[in-house]
Amino acid sequence: MQLDPPPAIDITAERRVILALNRVTKTFPGVTALSEVSLELYPGQVTALVGENGAGKSTVVKILTGIYQPDGGQIEIDGNAVRFPTAQDANAAGVTAIHQETVLFDELSVAENIFLGHAPRGRFGLIDAVAMVAQAQDILLTIGANIDPHTKLKDLGIANKHLVAIARALSIDARVVIMDEPTAALSQKEIDELYVLVEELKSQGKAILFISHKFDEIFRIADNYTVFRDGTLAGHGAIADVTEAELVKMMVGRDVSQIFPDRVANIGQEVLVVHGYDHPTEFADISFTLHHGEILGFYGLVGAGRSEFMQALFGITRPSAGDVKIDGVSAVIRSPADAVGQGIVYVPEDRGKQGTITALPIFANVTLPSLGRTSRNGFLKLAEEFRLAREYTERLDLRAASLDTDVGNLSGGNQQKVVIAKWLATQPKVIILDEPTKGIDIGSKAAVHEFMTELAAQGLAVIMVSSEIPEVLGMSDRVIVMREGRIAAELSGGDLTPETLVRNAAGI
Numbered sequence: 001m002q003l004d005p006p007p008a009i010d011i012t013a014e015r016r017v018i019l020a021l022n023r024v025t026k027t028f029p030g031v032t033a034l035s036e037v038s039l040e041l042y043p044g045q046v047t048a049l050v051g052e053n054g055a056g057k058s059t060v061v062k063i064l065t066g067i068y069q070p071d072g073g074q075i076e077i078d079g080n081a082v083r084f085p086t087a088q089d090a091n092a093a094g095v096t097a098i099h100q101e102t103v104l105f106d107e108l109s110v111a112e113n114i115f116l117g118h119a120p121r122g123r124f125g126l127i128d129a130v131a132m133v134a135q136a137q138d139i140l141l142t143i144g145a146n147i148d149p150h151t152k153l154k155d156l157g158i159a160n161k162h163l164v165a166i167a168r169a170l171s172i173d174a175r176v177v178i179m180d181e182p183t184a185a186l187s188q189k190e191i192d193e194l195y196v197l198v199e200e201l202k203s204q205g206k207a208i209l210f211i212s213h214k215f216d217e218i219f220r221i222a223d224n225y226t227v228f229r230d231g232t233l234a235g236h237g238a239i240a241d242v243t244e245a246e247l248v249k250m251m252v253g254r255d256v257s258q259i260f261p262d263r264v265a266n267i268g269q270e271v272l273v274v275h276g277y278d279h280p281t282e283f284a285d286i287s288f289t290l291h292h293g294e295i296l297g298f299y300g301l302v303g304a305g306r307s308e309f310m311q312a313l314f315g316i317t318r319p320s321a322g323d324v325k326i327d328g329v330s331a332v333i334r335s336p337a338d339a340v341g342q343g344i345v346y347v348p349e350d351r352g353k354q355g356t357i358t359a360l361p362i363f364a365n366v367t368l369p370s371l372g373r374t375s376r377n378g379f380l381k382l383a384e385e386f387r388l389a390r391e392y393t394e395r396l397d398l399r400a401a402s403l404d405t406d407v408g409n410l411s412g413g414n415q416q417k418v419v420i421a422k423w424l425a426t427q428p429k430v431i432i433l434d435e436p437t438k439g440i441d442i443g444s445k446a447a448v449h450e451f452m453t454e455l456a457a458q459g460l461a462v463i464m465v466s467s468e469i470p471e472v473l474g475m476s477d478r479v480i481v482m483r484e485g486r487i488a489a490e491l492s493g494g495d496l497t498p499e500t501l502v503r504n505a506a507g508i
């Protein structure tokens with residue numbers, strides 16, 4: 001019998017591993033999510049976990065927090081093998097996570113959400129509500145969140161909900177803090193506060209596992225990296241010893257250029273004319289035109305009113321004034337159904353909540369809004385549904401075992417691709433994409449951009465709301481900059497530069 005050589009002993013305290021995964025394997029029916037992956041976390045250091053959509057990152061988080069059990073390999077804490085049969089066991093061992101899809105309760109208060117399952121208790125073992133609110137307030141303040149702990153969760157926006165999830169993770173005095181794409185739902189100001197918080201956690205000696213698709217933040221806050229590719233370990237090391245291009249190559253197994261697709265825009269007739277859209281609080285006096293084959297970018301700071309305007313245009317909310325013409329004909333849009341009927345579709349930013357039915361398979365989700373095209377005399381034509389679903393999901397580079405897979409079992413990024421596919425399958429005249437590549441890995445991002453280009457070439461008019469300057473500049477034929485609910489500038493050609501975008505968005 002051959003024994004493994006004994007592990008080398010590293011005497012420097014920083015290299016002492018708090019938590020390790022040792023050759024962990026996890027399979028689901030038809031999918032090997034993880035195959036013998038290893039990972040080490042050190043006190044006072046941030047380890048970035050990177051990989052394409054579906055590479056297995058969130059699965060690791062769930063294994064480390066007792067939500068899934070590994071099929072093979074082990075979890076070690078301070079060198080000792082441990083098991084986490086439940087989430088409570090992981091918490092008790094000092095491991096806490098902010099999950100990609102936060103599990104919070106709308107009907108409970110902020111304080112109750114933070115302390116659910118570990119509330120401070122007074123005499124007779126009853127929950128001490130006063131202490132709970134006070135402690136919740138303290139934690140919220142340390143993360144710079146200005147939220148009343150009494151507020152019902154359902155009354156908060158997505159960014160604040162996310163801050164509550166972060167506060168919840170911190171309310172457990174943990175040695176290991178895991179953050180699964182924590183900045184995806186936050187504004188720039190909140191992101192900066194989160195970075196300060198991460199520094200604070202580091203200085204307290206906590207080990208941090210940080211999952212992100214954003215390379216700028218990985219290079220800013222991480223000390224180490226681990227790369228997964230298709231459920232296997234593709235590389236690990238110190239951030240200081242690696243370049244962005246090298247990381248990308250480990251992730252996707254090939255060189256990826258971040259260059260945007262070359263396109264010669266073929267801009268046709270006006271398709272959409274919006275005139276004088278007003279809203280009592282969110283936006284005012286929005287007028288513009290959009291042409292067949294055009295990609296119109298909407299840039300602005302978070303809170304500039306871009307998404308609120310798009311929701312009004314799609315009939316989710318009502319403007320107080322304004323009218324719309326589609327192909328020269330006045331259109332009445334009082335509901336999303338009206339909008340879809342007139343050829344306008346909207347892919348929201350908060351795709352998790354608004355986008356899919358997780359208990360239905362991929363193909364059914366994709367074809368849901370297109371049923372008119374796939375049903376004959378009330379009977380669904382299954383083959384036709386599959387064909388439609390296959391066409392759109394393949395072009396968006398969606399990774400799944402099969403089109404029968406329930407959407408709830410897909411990785412976060414792949415769920416987003418299902419939402420985009422389902423609206424494209426309706427063959428709209430105008431598609432509004434709100435932050436289309438947020439949460440999408442770098443290789444698939446290029447696929448999404450390529451697809452947008454092809455669609456525009458076929459005459460589809462695209463409105464792209466994006467806060468990423470390279471994406472806005474790389475994809476748009478024309479850009480409308482919004483500031484405080486109003487159009488601050490309309491830019492095209494040589495006027496489109498990072499400086500003009502930022503200056504107009506900030507009003508300087």
Ligand SMILES: Nc1ncnc2c1ncn2[C@@H]1O[C@H](COP(=O)(O)OP(=O)(O)OP(=O)(O)O)[C@@H](O)[C@H]1O
Pocket residue numbers: 028029031032033051052053054055056057058059060100399400401408409410411412413414439441
């Ligand atoms: N409960 C489940 N049932 C079946 N398959 C699953 C389940 N959970 C995850 N998977 C599959 O395991 C693989 C890894 O998914 P995971 O969510 O870990 O990816 P990820 O790296 O977090 O991706 P993303 O960047 O999109 O969030 C995917 O193929 C996914 O479809």
Ligand SMILES: [Mg+2]
Pocket residue numbers: 057058059100180411412413
């Ligand atoms: Mg994930």
